[in-house]
Amino acid sequence: xxxxxxxxxxxxxxxxxxxxxxxxxxxxxxxxxxxxxxxxxxxxxxxxxxxxxxxxxxxxxxxxxxxxxxxxxxxxxxxxxxxxxxxxxxxxxxxxxxxxxxxxxxxxxxxxxxxxxxxxxxxxxxx
Numbered sequence: 001x002x003x004x005x006x007x008x009x010x011x012x013x014x015x016x017x018x019x020x021x022x023x024x025x026x027x028x029x030x031x032x033x034x035x036x037x038x039x040x041x042x043x044x045x046x047x048x049x050x051x052x053x054x055x056x057x058x059x060x061x062x063x064x065x066x067x068x069x070x071x072x073x074x075x076x077x078x079x080x081x082x083x084x085x086x087x088x089x090x091x092x093x094x095x096x097x098x099x100x101x102x103x104x105x106x107x108x109x110x111x112x113x114x115x116x117x118x119x120x121x122x123x124x125x126x127x
Contacts (some may be wrong), residue, residue: 004073004081005055013037014048015057015078016073023061023070 007015007081017032018024024032028044049069052058061068083098091097107115 004078005057006082006085007052007057007078010048011052011055011057014045014052015075018058019067019075020073023068025066025068029069073104 013036014029014033014077017029021028021032026046026049027042027064029049030042033040033045049058053060053069056072058069059072061070073081087093087095087098103112
């Protein structure tokens with residue numbers, strides 16, 4: 001598989017908006033992003049989507065009058081790729097160091113309980 005292009009922060013924000021939609025027109029993505037960025041111009045979203053299509057971050061269906069875009073890479077694959085990059089660059093490949101840094105940065109009691117439950121499930125032998 002070809003390597004996944006690394007999105008810029010703005011491209012990642014746009015991906016966060018399009019992933020839940022599945023596929024969408026630039027107008028639909030713009031509307032989804034307005035909740036977080038009320039001053040965001042439609043033209044800026046359209047231009048960014050065109051750039052992202054050129055980079056291979058988005059795929060485009062041109063069969064309709066309004067082009068329909070979708071993420072070229074699933075959220076989980078992108079997150080995994082970005083995590084591996086962060087792991088290598090910032091933590092010298094140590095997953096333990098990454099997890100400890102994440103835990104020290106402050107998590108809620110609910111998140112901690114969910115993590116502890118997940119770890120308990122991993123420790124149980126298959127029945």
